[in-house]
Amino acid sequence: MSVSTKPGKGFYVIAVLALLWELMGVVSFLLQDRMATTEAQIALQAQSPAWINLLYALAVFSGALGALLLVMRRRAAALLFLLSFIAAALQFGGVFAFTDALALLGGSSVVFPVIVVLVGIALWLYARRCASRGWLR
Secondary structure, eight states: OOOOOSOOHHHHHHHHHHHHHHHHHHHHHHTHHHHOOSHHHHHHHHHSOHHHHHHHHHHHHHHHHHHHHHHTTOTHHHHHHHHHHHHHHHHHHHHHHHSOHHHHHOGGGGHHHHHHHHHHHHHHHHHHHHHHTTOOO
16 A cells, blocks of 8 residues: 655645735734834834844745745755744744833733744644645655
8 A cells, every 4th residue: 555645725725824914924024113113113123233134034934935935845844944933932932031022012912922832833733744745745
């Protein structure tokens, strides 16, 4: 009995949802200056070091490329998801360690970054599993 290296429909649903999630991150990065509407958000952007924005760019663009490669069933998707979630974790860690984010935005500002990093880890693990099953070339 042969093992199929063709993924089921569920794979494509997850891959497309991952791509949409990652593209929302890209849009958020590109529009971040326009999205800062409160005084606290504007102050936070002003005090953020440039390397935090570089990590933000690396996280969203490597994640989007990883998701696109997942849709295309390419093995490199796993590596790009790994890079993306590490960059996101470092970026959010930097935001909270080197700015007044908690004081300016409150404790609830930690929730979304945690979700982003957890989704990043899940996408990396999923891509690794897909690769091990032979679904990615």
